[in-house]
Amino acid sequence: ETGVTQTPRHLVMGMTNKKSLKCEQHLGHNAMYWYKQSAKKPLELMFVYSLEERVENNSVPSRFSPECPNSSHLFLHLHTLQPEDSALYLCASSQGPGTTNEKLFFGSGTQLSVL
Amino acid sequence: GENVEQHPSTLSVQEGDSAVIKCTYSDSASNYFPWYKQELGKRPQLIIDIRSNVGEKKDQRIAVTLNKTAKHFSLHITETQPEDSAVYFCAARKGGSYIPTFGRGTSLIVHP
Numbered sequence: 001e002t003g004v005t006q007t008p009r010h011l012v013m014g015m016t017n018k019k020s021l022k023c024e025q026h027l028g029h030n031a032m033y034w035y036k037q038s039a040k041k042p043l044e045l046m047f048v049y050s051l052e053e054r055v056e057n058n059s060v061p062s063r064f065s066p067e068c069p070n071s072s073h074l075f076l077h078l079h080t081l082q083p084e085d086s087a088l089y090l091c092a093s094s095q096g097p098g099t100t101n102e103k104l105f106f107g108s109g110t111q112l113s114v115l
Numbered sequence: 116g117e118n119v120e121q122h123p124s125t126l127s128v129q130e131g132d133s134a135v136i137k138c139t140y141s142d143s144a145s146n147y148f149p150w151y152k153q154e155l156g157k158r159p160q161l162i163i164d165i166r167s168n169v170g171e172k173k174d175q176r177i178a179v180t181l182n183k184t185a186k187h188f189s190l191h192i193t194e195t196q197p198e199d200s201a202v203y204f205c206a207a208r209k210g211g212s213y214i215p216t217f218g219r220g221t222s223l224i225v226h227p
Binding site for chain 2: 048053096
């Protein structure tokens, strides 16, 4: 275990459903990330929350909505998704640049299938 | 913004051979270069990283080299083993930023 826990591990949803992905980190990190990983595509950054900033990838559709209530928890709210949104969604955390733990610690991911 | 190119996309080697994966980056302000390994069905995990004030770093069979002038860095795996089979991602991150830019990944296959 890396100290980053994601739930659920698998999710199947219809295009009209609303669901949420959850991520929790127990490492005392101050930044959390959502990445999308599709077949034959690189890791696509969706959102970053840190002490200093929230960053969004402007190409992420509004049907994905992040929420970060505190530095240990991160959610990704999903609604009216499309089949092309089927992918592995990875959460990660880090301590931040210039620190001893600036590497990303990834969760196990949520494999999402949209029918 | 930063752009990271990674080659090759697929690399097939025989057990015991060496493997080299190369990445180039565009932003000269990048100063942190991690490499992640993702085995099939598992999460990416850091295997080695290098900062811009160092030209080479080694950890057992794995080494990373960095050429700041040419803006490229490489992962070297010696004496490859079947358990080295995975997708490897390079990344580059600018100083002070929380956000690494990833390469597209290299699928390494080590044949026994």
